[in-house]
Amino acid sequence: MQTVETLNEGLKRAYTLTISAKDIDARVEKEIKSVAPQVRMPGFRPGKVPANLVRKMHGEALQQDALNSSIQEGVQKLIGDNKLRPAMQPSVELAEGYAPGKDAEVKIELEVLPEIAAPKIDGLKLERLTVEVEEAKIDEALQGMADANKQFEDAAKSHKAKTGDLVVMDFVGKVDGVAFEGGTGEGMSIEIGSGRLIPGFEDQLVGVKANDEKTIEVTFPEDYNVETLKGKPATFDLVITAVRSPKEAKADDEFAKALGLEGIDQLRGLIKGQLEQELNGLTRTHMKRKLLDQLADAHDFDVPPSMVEAEFNQIWAQLQHEASHEADPEAALKEMEGDRDEYRAIAVRRVRLGLLLSEIGQANGVEVSAQEMNRLIAQAAQQYAPKDRERFIQYIQQEPMAAAQLRAPLYEDKVVDFLFDKAEVTDRAVTRDELEAAIEAEGDEGHVHGPGCGHDHSHDEKPKAKKAAKKADDKAEDAAEKPAKKAAAKKADDKAEDKPAAEKKPAAKKSAPKK
Structure with missing residues (x-):
């Protein structure tokens, strides 16, 4: 040979x-x-x-x-x-x-991977922006939970429905005068203003009374998920069987016990803990970006073009997906093309920082243990249907690249934690608005994770021509709703089995990977 x-x-x-x-x-x-x-x-x-x-x-x-x-x-x-x-x-x-x-x-x-000189990790200085949870925010979250879980009582027969009321109805939907499949039902409950139904439906329920019969006219959206109904005008013949008004929503011991808790103090503690966790996440995001900035400024080396291309393709695919959901997709794509070079520079930065973090981790004995890896696999498997979980686990065990991608975010976080411990950190108390403004301002300057880290990069770097629009708290459900989702059962009125075709549909579940 x-x-x-x-x-x-x-x-x-x-x-x-x-x-x-x-x-x-x-x-x-x-x-x-x-x-x-x-x-x-x-x-x-x-x-x-x-x-x-x-x-x-x-x-x-x-x-x-x-x-x-x-x-x-x-x-x-x-x-x-x-x-x-x-x-x-x-x-x-x-x-x-x-x-x-x-x-x-x-x-x-x-x-080949570049030869990286001993990374410069001495002398790192970081500022940690901290936010205290305000009691007013806890009160606000509590009231939001109470409002979200409010109960309804039958209104007087003469009561005209208004926004916030619950209307119970039987319905028959028609296109061109002919009833269509999935458009007929009985006893459906809808809260006016909830946004559950297609545009225009709920607005026309304002003013109805119990025992009223009414025909409303709507047009299905062009992106509706039933092909035969997209963009079609339709009518719904309604029979209003009841109108219910919301009871006063009180965040008290009785409300907390209805959620399966001991009382309001325990619920306040849960909400405070969740708000603290959310704020700590924002603080960490800010610190991490500052850390990556220092590392990027102190290190410069060639990176493999193939890795840059793979990272750029990942960025570009995400942007194309976002552009396809804009009001004017063609204009969004044109703007992307104008920023192509900037996005490629972002890909170079991501790859360089990923290699640098890997080098730092290896040089300092940072590892993901077998126990941690098993926990990662078990957590990731939960997103699949029970019948597919074992198949997913086998896939991860047999495909080294898939396992590496799953491991990468945790490994990166462990390296970042190691560097946090090495750095000289000073604390400064700020408001939540100030912390979010600092994160959003930095979002235009090229703050990244490592390549293929598996993180959601939607809050990452974007060229100044295309700012990151959403803040961290807009990406997740309000922390106040989480305890209720764990403990509170949905009201019987919200569980009506018969729903009109006009109702918005949930996204499909992710399926197991295929080799």
């Missing part, structure tokens, strides 16, 4: 690997001797089939297996002998014209 280096420029390497016909044939002979005892052929006793007949029967397959294993071993030996650290999977190509009995010439191309 001979190796000749044909390219050594920057991080790119190329080699020609020659495997002699003699070596390949020796592997074939060895394999024939191994499989001959198991070969069965009429006229021969088990294990007594001549080698030449075994070769005739299985020679082509054995030849291919021998060639593949020779190439695989040759590539691994090449990487080991030259102490290469591939950035991505090497490209391996068998030269044209190969035939059994000839030497095999293999072309190997790859990019």
